[in-house]
Amino acid sequence: MADRKRYRFKDNLWGIWGWYGNLKFNLERYLYLIHRLTGVGLVLFLLLHIIVTSSRMYGEAAWIETESIIQNPLYDLGMLLVIGALIFHGLNGIRLILLEYGLLIGKPTQPIYPYKPTLKRRTPRLLIILMMLIGTVFFLIALYEFLLVWGVLS
Amino acid sequence: MAWRNVSHVSRVIFMKKDSKIITFKIKRWDPGKGDWRISTYTVTIRKGMTILDALVHIKETIDHTLSYRASCRMGICGSCGMTINGKPRLACETQILELKSNTISIEPLKNFDLIKDLATDFSLFFEKQTKIRPYLIRSDEDEYWNPSREYKQTPTERLLYEQFSNCITCGLCYAACPTNATNINYLGPQALMNTYRFIADSRDEGTLERIELVDAVDGIWGCHLSGACSDVCPKGVDPALAIQLLRGLVAAKALRRIKHKKATGVVPPSEAKRRKGIPEPPPFNV
Numbered sequence: 001m002a003d004r005k006r007y008r009f010k011d012n013l014w015g016i017w018g019w020y021g022n023l024k025f026n027l028e029r030y031l032y033l034i035h036r037l038t039g040v041g042l043v044l045f046l047l048l049h050i051i052v053t054s055s056r057m058y059g060e061a062a063w064i065e066t067e068s069i070i071q072n073p074l075y076d077l078g079m080l081l082v083i084g085a086l087i088f089h090g091l092n093g094i095r096l097i098l099l100e101y102g103l104l105i106g107k108p109t110q111p112i113y114p115y116k117p118t119l120k121r122r123t124p125r126l127l128i129i130l131m132m133l134i135g136t137v138f139f140l141i142a143l144y145e146f147l148l149v150w151g152v153l154s
Numbered sequence: 155m156a157w158r159n160v161s162h163v164s165r166v167i168f169m170k171k172d173s174k175i176i177t178f179k180i181k182r183w184d185p186g187k188g189d190w191r192i193s194t195y196t197v198t199i200r201k202g203m204t205i206l207d208a209l210v211h212i213k214e215t216i217d218h219t220l221s222y223r224a225s226c227r228m229g230i231c232g233s234c235g236m237t238i239n240g241k242p243r244l245a246c247e248t249q250i251l252e253l254k255s256n257t258i259s260i261e262p263l264k265n266f267d268l269i270k271d272l273a274t275d276f277s278l279f280f281e282k283q284t285k286i287r288p289y290l291i292r293s294d295e296d297e298y299w300n301p302s303r304e305y306k307q308t309p310t311e312r313l314l315y316e317q318f319s320n321c322i323t324c325g326l327c328y329a330a331c332p333t334n335a336t337n338i339n340y341l342g343p344q345a346l347m348n349t350y351r352f353i354a355d356s357r358d359e360g361t362l363e364r365i366e367l368v369d370a371v372d373g374i375w376g377c378h379l380s381g382a383c384s385d386v387c388p389k390g391v392d393p394a395l396a397i398q399l400l401r402g403l404v405a406a407k408a409l410r411r412i413k414h415k416k417a418t419g420v421v422p423p424s425e426a427k428r429r430k431g432i433p434e435p436p437p438f439n440v
Binding site: 013015016024025099101109111113116117 | 188239240241262264266267274313314317320329330331332334335377378379381382385386387389391392398401402405
């Protein structure tokens with residue numbers, strides 16, 4: 001639709017900065033940012049995961065060699081981050097599905113000053129709190145498992 | 155009288171206390187060179203002054219070459235949208251002292267094409283607005299073009315879209331939207347909200363056509379629910395809500411739960427009876 005010659009948008013588009021850099025907005029904007037970042041992170045992890053497991057194709061020796069590379073605390077820490085990202089992305093995804101089909105988002109009302117968007121009303125915000133609580137519990141369980149593996153807890 | 159003097163003195167103190175020297179950093183687009191430049195102005199601000207008041211002051215007394223667009227100066231026309239301290243706001247509805255900073259940066263509204271300085275080109279924005287057919291779609295063509303009666307609508311039916319009809323097309327939601335930041339073909343919160351406004355209207359019959367118009371990647375599915383549009387809206391229109399409700403309708407259509415909507419009929423205008431004691435108006439003389 002847009003004629004790029006007619007419009008000089010490159011001078012005034014917010015661009016990627018509009019996704020990541022501009023954070024003077026509401027709480028949901030931060031969740032949007034983290035959702036995107038974790039999404040990109042998970043895709044990158046999936047690629048890494050495929051590369052790592054594909055070494056099994058080249059015989060047992062190659063697999064043992066790869067295992068020796070990935071068995072270090074740094075990789076485990078990365079895995080913990082991946083689990084954190086997965087928990088956030090999954091739970092936030094459920095929240096988005098519930099809201100985006102208009103299920104828990106509320107109804108139109110008469111706007112009375114000071115205006116309060118539906119996203120800032122009780123149900124959507126409670127959904128965020130619930131999501132955070134469940135996510136924290138999941139992450140603590142994962143952390144406990146990792147601490148057992150690392151031998152910090154016995 | 156003594157109390158008058160006291161009041162006068164207190165007013166002077168009040169003025170001194172509430173006036174403040176503020177630096178404005180205005181990022182201006184130079185269409186001749188095709189480049190940006192930043193002009194800095196220092197203005198003494200009194201309590202109650204808006205950004206638009208300051209811009210008028212700068213244009214009248216400091217720099218006549220400064221360009222901006224404004225009209226009604228009371229948040230009705232939606233002309234003076236600007237990026238003020240990094241957030242899209244209406245210049246006429248932003249109190250300077252409420253920003254609580256000594257340096258205020260003003261930029262043209264983001265995601266719009268530029269004309270000069272702070273003035274932006276809304277043609278693509280209105281092109282999208284036209285694309286979603288922002289008018290009632292009716293099957294009774296004769297009645298539509300030559301109305302003889304009124305369309306029936308109850309207050310409850312009106313409440314379903316009243317909030318969305320308050321839009322002043324100022325473009326702040328469009329500037330705040332992260333999807334519009336990278337995709338100029340995205341319809342934008344305003345156009346999608348307007349689609350829902352007409353679908354929710356009991357007088358409209360174009361539900362299925364409208365859903366087909368917006369059921370696209372650059373339409374309804376471009377929204378990622380960051381809620382920035384509703385956060386910046388100066389009229390409480392809440393485009394994020396409208397877009398999610400519209401998405402619910404699109405999903406319902408995919409599940410074949412939506413049928414062609416028959417609009418409400420027409421009724422004769424309600425007759426008002428003159429109360430006793432109120433005289434007849436004089437005959438028209440123009």
